[in-house]
Amino acid sequence: MIKKSSNNNTYVQIYIGLLVMVISLIISISIGRYPISIKEIAKIVLGKEVSELTQRVFLTLRLPRTLMALLAGAGLSISGSVYQTIFKNPLATPDIIGISSGANLGAAVAIGLLSGRPITVAILAFIGGLLAVFGALGLTRITKNIGVTTFILAGIVIGSISQGLIMLIKFTADPERQLASIEYWSMGSLASVTDSKLLSILPFFLLGIMGLYLLRWKINILSLSDQEGSSLGIRVNRIRISVIISATLVVASVVSVTGLISFIGLIGPHIARIITKKNDFNTAILGGISGAIIIIIADTLARSLSSSEIPISILTTFIGAPFLAYLMRKIR
Amino acid sequence: MLRIEDICAGYNGRTVIEDINFVCRPGELTAVLGLNGTGKTTLLNVLCGLLKPKKGKVIVNGHDILKISERERARNISLMPQRHSIIYDTKVIDVVLTGITPHLAFFETPSKTHKEAAEDILRMLKMEQYSEKNFLELSEGQKQLIIFGRTLLQNSEIMLFDEPDSSLDYRNKHMLIDKIKDVLSSDQKIGLVTLHDPNLALCYCDNIIIIWEGTIYAKFPTKDLDVSYINRIFSKLLGNVSILCHKDKYVIAR
Amino acid sequence: MYKICKGSMKLILVLILIIALLGTACSKTAQNDEQIEKPTSMVIKDHLGREIEIDKPVETIVSGYYITTSLLIALGLKDNIVGLESKPEMRPIYSLAAPELLDLPSVGTLKEFNIEATVALNPDLIIVSSRLKDSVETMEKLGFKVIAVNPEDEQLLNETILMVGKATNRTEVAEKLIEYNNNKANMIKDLVKDKERKDVYLGGNSNFLLTASSKMYQNSLIELAGGRNVAEDIDDTYWAEISYEQLIIYNPDIIVGVPSTTYTKEDVLTDSRLVSLDAVKNKDVYFMPANLENWDSPIPSGILGSLWMTSVLHEDVYSFDEFKEDAFEFYKEFYNIEIDKDELSK
Numbered sequence: 066m067i068k069k070s071s072n073n074n075t076y077v078q079i080y081i082g083l084l085v086m087v088i089s090l091i092i093s094i095s096i097g098r099y100p101i102s103i104k105e106i107a108k109i110v111l112g113k114e115v116s117e118l119t120q121r122v123f124l125t126l127r128l129p130r131t132l133m134a135l136l137a138g139a140g141l142s143i144s145g146s147v148y149q150t151i152f153k154n155p156l157a158t159p160d161i162i163g164i165s166s167g168a169n170l171g172a173a174v175a176i177g178l179l180s181g182r183p184i185t186v187a188i189l190a191f192i193g194g195l196l197a198v199f200g201a202l203g204l205t206r207i208t209k210n211i212g213v214t215t216f217i218l219a220g221i222v223i224g225s226i227s228q229g230l231i232m233l234i235k236f237t238a239d240p241e242r243q244l245a246s247i248e249y250w251s252m253g254s255l256a257s258v259t260d261s262k263l264l265s266i267l268p269f270f271l272l273g274i275m276g277l278y279l280l281r282w283k284i285n286i287l288s289l290s291d292q293e294g295s296s297l298g299i300r301v302n303r304i305r306i307s308v309i310i311s312a313t314l315v316v317a318s319v320v321s322v323t324g325l326i327s328f329i330g331l332i333g334p335h336i337a338r339i340i341t342k343k344n345d346f347n348t349a350i351l352g353g354i355s356g357a358i359i360i361i362i363a364d365t366l367a368r369s370l371s372s373s374e375i376p377i378s379i380l381t382t383f384i385g386a387p388f389l390a391y392l393m394r395k396i397r
Numbered sequence: 398m399l400r401i402e403d404i405c406a407g408y409n410g411r412t413v414i415e416d417i418n419f420v421c422r423p424g425e426l427t428a429v430l431g432l433n434g435t436g437k438t439t440l441l442n443v444l445c446g447l448l449k450p451k452k453g454k455v456i457v458n459g460h461d462i463l464k465i466s467e468r469e470r471a472r473n474i475s476l477m478p479q480r481h482s483i484i485y486d487t488k489v490i491d492v493v494l495t496g497i498t499p500h501l502a503f504f505e506t507p508s509k510t511h512k513e514a515a516e517d518i519l520r521m522l523k524m525e526q527y528s529e530k531n532f533l534e535l536s537e538g539q540k541q542l543i544i545f546g547r548t549l550l551q552n553s554e555i556m557l558f559d560e561p562d563s564s565l566d567y568r569n570k571h572m573l574i575d576k577i578k579d580v581l582s583s584d585q586k587i588g589l590v591t592l593h594d595p596n597l598a599l600c601y602c603d604n605i606i607i608i609w610e611g612t613i614y615a616k617f618p619t620k621d622l623d624v625s626y627i628n629r630i631f632s633k634l635l636g637n638v639s640i641l642c643h644k645d646k647y648v649i650a651r
Numbered sequence: 652m653y654k655i656c657k658g659s660m661k662l663i664l665v666l667i668l669i670i671a672l673l674g675t676a677c678s679k680t681a682q683n684d685e686q687i688e689k690p691t692s693m694v695i696k697d698h699l700g701r702e703i704e705i706d707k708p709v710e711t712i713v714s715g716y717y718i719t720t721s722l723l724i725a726l727g728l729k730d731n732i733v734g735l736e737s738k739p740e741m742r743p744i745y746s747l748a749a750p751e752l753l754d755l756p757s758v759g760t761l762k763e764f765n766i767e768a769t770v771a772l773n774p775d776l777i778i779v780s781s782r783l784k785d786s787v788e789t790m791e792k793l794g795f796k797v798i799a800v801n802p803e804d805e806q807l808l809n810e811t812i813l814m815v816g817k818a819t820n821r822t823e824v825a826e827k828l829i830e831y832n833n834n835k836a837n838m839i840k841d842l843v844k845d846k847e848r849k850d851v852y853l854g855g856n857s858n859f860l861l862t863a864s865s866k867m868y869q870n871s872l873i874e875l876a877g878g879r880n881v882a883e884d885i886d887d888t889y890w891a892e893i894s895y896e897q898l899i900i901y902n903p904d905i906i907v908g909v910p911s912t913t914y915t916k917e918d919v920l921t922d923s924r925l926v927s928l929d930a931v932k933n934k935d936v937y938f939m940p941a942n943l944e945n946w947d948s949p950i951p952s953g954i955l956g957s958l959w960m961t962s963v964l965h966e967d968v969y970s971f972d973e974f975k976e977d978a979f980e981f982y983k984e985f986y987n988i989e990i991d992k993d994e995l996s997k
Contacts, residue, residue: 100771239888240861
C-alpha cells in the first residue's frame with residue numbers, strides 16, 4: 066500500500082492542478098473589455114442562441130487567447146523542465162541552447178528589415194528559434210568530446226551572435242516604430258492571438274509535446290552522467306538531440322506567437338518539484354499545469370489592469386524573481 | 398565469458414591504455430588495481446561503450462560487443478559508477494527502476510512487473526523501507542547500495558564496478574563488496590571491479606590484474622599465492638610493503 | 652540503428668509537413684466565414700490597398716491613432732467618436748477642442764491595440780494605423796468596417812484626410828482642409844523662392860544629438876520652409892544619433908528643437924561643447940511649441956510646422972506675428988477654438 070502511494074499522490078496532485086487550471090481558465094475566459102457573461106459562454110458552448118458579435122468575439126478572440134495562454138504556460142514549463150533535466154542544471158531555460166535569442170533575432174529581422182507584419186514576425190521568429198538550435202547543435206560537432214558543457218557553450222556562442230545581430234538591427238531601426246516593436250516583442254504579449262494563429266502553431270506544438278512524451282523515460286536517464294546513461298543502453302547524444310529538437314519545436318511555436326515570456330520555464334518546473342519531490346515526467350506535467358495557471362492569471366491581469374495591454378513578461382518577472390530568490394535560499 | 402583482446406584506447410590522439418588482454422569467468426570477481434591515472438577508468442569506459450577503442454575487441458560469448466547496439470550491449474554489460482550522478486530529488490524505487498532501461502523498447506516505459514522486480518531487489522538488499530524515500534537524503538553507503546540495486550535490475554551477465562568503495566566507510570565498504578560477491582556467485586555473473594585498496598582485492602577478488610602505465614603489469618589468481626611474487630609486484634606498485642598472512646588470506650602492510 | 656534513425660527522421664519530416672498543411676487548411680476554412688452581401692453605396696480604398704464598403708451613414712467611430720482623432724475633430728466629428736487611443740491627456744488639442752474625448756474608453760496603443768475593447772463599443776467605423784494590419788484583418792472578420800491609414804508624408808496625409816472625409820460624409824470639409832494646406836504651402840514656396848537657404852540642425856526630443864535624417868517628414872518640412880537639413884546626407888536610418896564633433900563640422904546657421912524636448916533652450920545655449928557654433932553664438936536657437944500639437948509630424952495641422960519654420964528661418968518675409976495670426980485662423984476655422992496667441996513661442 067505504502068509503495069503505491071507515491072505515484073497515486075502524483076496523480077492526485079495532477080488532478081488538483083487540472084481542477085485549479087480549469088477554474089482559472091473559466092474565470093479568465095469571462096474577463097475582458099468586451100462584456101461576455103458566464104451565462105453567454107455557457108450558451109455558446111451548448112450551441113444556443115447568443116448575439117452574433119458576442120459569439121464571434123468569443124470564438125475568434127477570447128477563447129483562442131485563453132487557450133494560447135494555457136499552451137504557452139504548459140509548453141514553456143514542460144520544455145523548461147526538460148532542459149533542466151537534460152542539461153543537469155536546475156536553472157536552465159530555453160535560452161541555454163539559443164532558442165529565445167534566435168527567435169528574437171528572427172522577429173527583429175522581420176520588424177527591422179522586412180514588412181514587420183505579425184505573420185512575418187511569427188514565421189521568422191519560429192524559423193530563427195529552430196535555426197539557432199540547429200546552429201548550436203552543428204557547432205557541437207566541431208569538438209570531439211560531446212558533453213553537456215559543449216551544448217551549453219554552443220548555445221552561448223549562438224546566443225551571443227544573435228544578440229549582436231539584434232543590436233545591429235536595433236541600431237539601424239526607426240526608434241519610433243521599429244525599435245519599439247522589437248523591444249515590445251521581447252516582452253511578450255498574448256494580445257494579438259487569434260483562432261487562425263492558434264491553429265497554425267498547434268501542429269508544431271503537439272508534434273514537439275508528442276516527441277517529449279514518447280521520450281519521457283529517456284529524458285529521465287539523460288539527467289544522469291553520460292557514462293551512466295550510456296551504460297544503461299542509451300545513445301546519449303542522439304537522444305539528447307531528439308529531445309532538444311522536440312522541446313525546441315514547443316518553445317519556438319509558442320514564442321513565435323507570444324514573443325518572449327520570461328521566467329515561466331523556471332517557475333513552473335520548480336513549483337512541481339517542490340510539490341512532488343521528484344523529477345520524472347509526471348512532475349514535468351504538473352510543472353506544465355502550474356505554468357499554465359500562472360500564465361492564464363498573468364494574461365488575465367495583463368488585459369484587465371489598465372486600458373492598454375501590459376506586456377506579459379512584466380507580470381511573470383514580478384512573480385518569477387521573488388520565487389527565484391526563494392529557491393536561492395532553499396538551494397543554499 | 399568475457400574476453401578482452403588487444404585493447405588500445407585513449408583520448409584526443411593520446412593513448413592511455415595499450416595491449417590489454419585478459420579473460421573473466423562467470424561467478425568470479427576480478428579486480429583491476431593501479432595508481433591514479435594508469436587507465437583503469439579508461440578501460441571501464443571502453444567496456445561500457447562510452448569510449449571507442451583505437452583497436453581491439455571485447456568478446457562476450459563469442460560476440461564482439463563493440464559491434465552491437467548500445468541497448469543490446471547494456472543488456473550484456475552494466476556499470477556501477479564511482480559516484481552516482483543524480484542531482485534531482487528522486488524516489489529510491491525510481492532510482493532502482495532506471496536499471497530496467499536496456500530491457501525497454503524505444504518508446505516504452507517501465508511496467509508494473511518491472512516495478513515489482515525493483516521492489517524485490519530492494520527487499521533482497523534489505524532496503525525496502527526506504528523505497529519511497531528521497532534518494533538524495535540517504536547516507537552514502539545506502540546510496541551506493543541502491544545504485545548496486547539498479548545494476549542488479551539491469552541484470553546483465555557482466556557487471557563492472559568503478560571503485561564502488563571510494564566514498565564509503567570501512568563497514569559499508571565490506572558490506573557492499575560482500576553483497577557483490579554474493580550476487581556474482583549465486584547468479585554466476587562475471588564481475589570486474591577497479592579498486593585502490595589492494596587488501597580489498599586480496600580479500601574478496603578471485604583474480605587481480607595490475608595496470609601500470611597503461612599496460613597490464615601482472616595478472617594472477619588470489620588463490621595459492623606465491624608470497625614472494627606478489628611481494629615483488631606490490632612493492633613496485635606501492636613502494637616497500639610486506640605481505641602478511643591472516644586466516645588463509647593475505648594482507649599488505651607497510 | 653543509424654539507418655533506422657534516418658528513416659524515422661524522414662517520417663517525422665513528412666508528418667510535420669502533413670500536419671502543417673492540415674493546420675493551414677483549418678485556418679483557411681475558419682477564415683471563409685459567411686460574408687454578407689449588401690448593396691453598395693460607397694467604396695473606399697485604404698492604405699493597405701483594401702476596399703471598404705460603407706453602406707450606411709457612419710454614426711459612431713473608434714479612432715486608434717492620434718492623427719486621425721485630431722482629423723476627426725477638424726472634420727467636426729468629435730461627437731461621433733466613441734473610443735480612441737490611449738493617453739489622450741498627452742494631446743493638449745483634445746482638452747482644448749474636445750474635452751469630452753478624455754473620458755471616452757481607450758482602445759490601446761499602436762503596439763498593444765485592444766481589439767476586444769474596440770469591438771465592445773460596436774462602432775460603425777474603425778480607423779487605425781496601417782501598422783495594425785493584423786488587427787485590421789481580425790476586426791474585419793468580426794464584421795466591422797475598418798480603415799487603415801498611413802499618413803507618413805504630406806501626400807499620404809492628404810489621402811488620409813480625403814479617405815476619412817469620404818467615409819464620414821465630410822468630403823467638403825476635408826477638401827477645404829487640404830486646400831488650405833496647399834495654399835499655405837504655395838505661399839511659403841513663393842516667399843522663400845529667392846531666399847538663400849539656411850542650414851538647419853533639428854534636435855530630437857529625447858536627445859539633442861538625435862536628428863532627423865533625409866528619410867523623415869521633418870526633412871521635407873525644413874526644405875519647404877527654405878532651409879537645408881544639415882543631416883540630409885544621412886539616409887540609412889530614421890532618427891540618427893550624431894556626435895558633438897559632427898555637429899561642429901555641420902556648423903548650422905540655426906538650431907531647432909522639436910516639440911516636447913527633454914532639454915531646454917538654455918541647455919543648448921549654455922552647453923560649453925557647443926559655443927563654437929554660429930547658431931549658438933548668434934543665439935539662433937528655437938524650439939517648436941508643444942502646447943497645441945506636435946507640428947513637426949504629418950498631422951492635419953502639420954502645415955503650421957512649415958509656417959512656424961518659415962517665420963524662424965526667414966522672418967523678413969514672414970514674421971512671427973503673421974505666423975501667430977495664421978495659426979489662430981487655422982484653429983478657429985477647423986477646430987472652432989480661439990487659441991491664445993501669446994502662448995505660441997519660438
